[in-house]
Amino acid sequence: MDFELMINSFPKLLNATLITLKLLSASLIFGLFIGLLFAILRINKNPIINKFAYGYSYVFRGTPLLVQIFIIYFGLGQIEYLRSTILWVVLKEPYWCAIIAFSLNTGAYTSEILRSAFQTIKPGIIEAGQSLGISSKIIFYKIQIPIAIRQSLPAYGNEIILMMKGTSLASTVTLMDLTGVAKYIISTTFKPIEVFIVAGGIYLFMTFIIHNVIKFLEKKYTY
Amino acid sequence: MELLSFGKTGWGDELLIATMMTIAVSITAMLVGFLFALIFTPLKLSKSKFLNLIGNSYTTVIRGVPELLVIYLFFFGGSGAVMYVASIFGYNEYIEINAFITGSFAIGIISGAYSTEVFRGAIQSIDKGQFEASKVLGLKKPVHFFKVIMPQMLRLAIPNLSNVWQITLKDTSLISVTGLVEIMRQSYIAAGSTRDPLFFYSFAAVLYLLLTYFSMKLINNLEVRYNRGY
Numbered sequence: 140m141d142f143e144l145m146i147n148s149f150p151k152l153l154n155a156t157l158i159t160l161k162l163l164s165a166s167l168i169f170g171l172f173i174g175l176l177f178a179i180l181r182i183n184k185n186p187i188i189n190k191f192a193y194g195y196s197y198v199f200r201g202t203p204l205l206v207q208i209f210i211i212y213f214g215l216g217q218i219e220y221l222r223s224t225i226l227w228v229v230l231k232e233p234y235w236c237a238i239i240a241f242s243l244n245t246g247a248y249t250s251e252i253l254r255s256a257f258q259t260i261k262p263g264i265i266e267a268g269q270s271l272g273i274s275s276k277i278i279f280y281k282i283q284i285p286i287a288i289r290q291s292l293p294a295y296g297n298e299i300i301l302m303m304k305g306t307s308l309a310s311t312v313t314l315m316d317l318t319g320v321a322k323y324i325i326s327t328t329f330k331p332i333e334v335f336i337v338a339g340g341i342y343l344f345m346t347f348i349i350h351n352v353i354k355f356l357e358k359k360y361t362y
Numbered sequence: 363m364e365l366l367s368f369g370k371t372g373w374g375d376e377l378l379i380a381t382m383m384t385i386a387v388s389i390t391a392m393l394v395g396f397l398f399a400l401i402f403t404p405l406k407l408s409k410s411k412f413l414n415l416i417g418n419s420y421t422t423v424i425r426g427v428p429e430l431l432v433i434y435l436f437f438f439g440g441s442g443a444v445m446y447v448a449s450i451f452g453y454n455e456y457i458e459i460n461a462f463i464t465g466s467f468a469i470g471i472i473s474g475a476y477s478t479e480v481f482r483g484a485i486q487s488i489d490k491g492q493f494e495a496s497k498v499l500g501l502k503k504p505v506h507f508f509k510v511i512m513p514q515m516l517r518l519a520i521p522n523l524s525n526v527w528q529i530t531l532k533d534t535s536l537i538s539v540t541g542l543v544e545i546m547r548q549s550y551i552a553a554g555s556t557r558d559p560l561f562f563y564s565f566a567a568v569l570y571l572l573l574t575y576f577s578m579k580l581i582n583n584l585e586v587r588y589n590r591g592y
Contacts, residue, residue: 201528201574202567203535205546210567213553214560300426307428311539322434331439339427346426 145333148324152338155320156345162234162306162316166241167299173242174249178287181254192250199247204305208240212312237309245302252298256290257283289360296353300346317341365556366565373552373562380548381569387466387544388531394470395530399477406482417478424475429533436468437540465537473530480526484519485511517588524581528574535570545569 180192199207215221215230229235260283268278310319321338325331368374398420405417424432441459448457488511496510538546549566553559 198567198571202570203532203546205535205538206563206567206570209546209550210560210563214563217558217560304426304428307430308536310430318428318430318434321431325434325438329438329442331435331442335431335435335439338431339423342428342431343423343426 141328141330141333144324144328144330145337148334149337151324152317152320152334152341155315155317156341158309158314159303159306159317160345162237162241162309162314163299163303165238166245166302166306169238169242170245170249170302173246174253177246177250178253178257181250182257196247196250199244200251204240204244204308205311207244208237208308208312211240212236233309233312233314237306237312237314241302241305241309244305245298248298248301249295252291252294253287255294256287259290260286292353292357292360296349299349299353303342303345303349365552365558365561373548373556376548376552377545377565377569380543380545381573383462383542384531384534384544384569384573387462387469387534387537387542388527390462390466391469391473391534392527392530394466395473395475395477395526398471398474399481402474402478403481403485406478407485421475421478424472425479429469429472429536430539432472433465433468433536433539436464440464440467461537461540461542465534465540465542469530469533469537472533473526476526476529477523480519480522481515483522484515487518488514513588517592520581520585520588524578524585527577527581531573531577532570 177192177195180188181196183189183192211230212233215236221227221230229239264282264286265278268282269275273282306316307318309316310322313319315323317338321334325334328334366372366374366377402417402420405413406421408414408417441457444459445457448454492510492514496506501510534544535546538544538550541547543551545566549562553562556562
């Protein structure tokens with residue numbers, strides 16, 4: 140055990156954690172919007188819209204995140220047309236490519252979580268709203284969405300943790316996130332166990348925090 | 363389509379072999395995972411606090427740490443650990459472990475943590491009366507486990523195991539960082555030499571989709587089989 144290395148690498152790894160957290164929070168925010176949008180499309184009665192949303196979530200859940208990030212980072216740059224548009228400002232940065240890939244991926248999982256939450260809402264609750272003369276828009280925003288969010292909290296907590304682990308793939312597109320820096324230190328010092336303990340410890344700590352925050356929210360919104 | 367032709371000019375045969383490799387690694391990793399689950403599920407269910415702690419730390423650590431980090435640990439640490447063990451027995455030559463073994467082992471440990479959770483859940487949801495009944499009948503321990511608990515456990519576990527299979531299958535793409543030529547690595551090589559990453563990575567995505575689609579079909583059949591009589 141090389142304790143000196145562990146102590147020395149801790150600040151470097153902690154610094155890299157900042158990038159991990161940035162990637163995670165950005166992807167979760169975009170992912171939540173994408174997820175909500177596609178969940179609403181999924182419960183739409185129009186079969187074409189419905190199938191489209193299903194196809195989206197099927198493709199993103201059926202392929203590895205690594206493929207998705209590579210297609211966006213390496214693949215899209217190949218299209219000449221894209222290079223001349225304003226989009227290229229975003230797509231040439233590995234940081235934004237990673238965020239786009241993560242958002243689309245977590246969006247697919249989130250849409251599934253929210254869809255099943257929408258579908259488990261008892262029809263009686265919606266009927267009660269209707270019989271009180273509340274407009275269907277308000278029923279949706281003030282009754283269905285809050286209930287669905289509460290229902291999906293436990294599953295969404297798992298998704299946050301999975302996404303946090305997913306951000307480690309940013310290191311494959313040259314970003315120096317926690318895993319990227321850990322790999323760099325391992326490959327220069329050849330002390331994998333020490334670095335693994337420190338980096339893994341930081342990840343576990345984040346998992347612990349997320350887990351407890353979700354648990355707290357679950358308790359708070361229990362009805 | 364020319365890019366996918368078989369033979370010297372196309373990448374079809376290489377990608378086919380790479381797909382076989384992905385399947386081989388996934389199956390090996392899944393089996394290694396079952397082995398780990400077989401060890402750790404009893405620990406998690408045990409009445410001893412200490413054994414519980416060991417079982418829980420395994421699943422918590424593995425499920426809380428990115429897969430890529432675990433793979434790096436095995437990739438950089440694997441041959442060192444084996445060489446250390448070998449040196450105890452007096453063998454001091456350099457040993458390099460095959461990327462297939464390192465990869466399947468790393469993914470297997472990850473997959474094992476998920477399988478452990480699935481088996482634990484399945485055993486816990488078997489009716490208590492079943493355990494008591496087989497005790498009252500005086501069944502021997504192996505008979506009790508293999509003939510009474512296991513068939514019921516499998517029926518409950520299969521739907522969740524199919525999720526573990528999906529996760530494992532997708533995780534194998536991460537082994538490409540160690541240089542093992544599976545779908546992702548082969549696409550990377552092909553993309554590099556043809557300068558057509560969009561095509562090859564999209565094709566890799568299609569291959570993974572096909573794999574998940576057909577394996578789900580197979581598992582659904584199994585599910586029906588184990589649900590006979592329910």
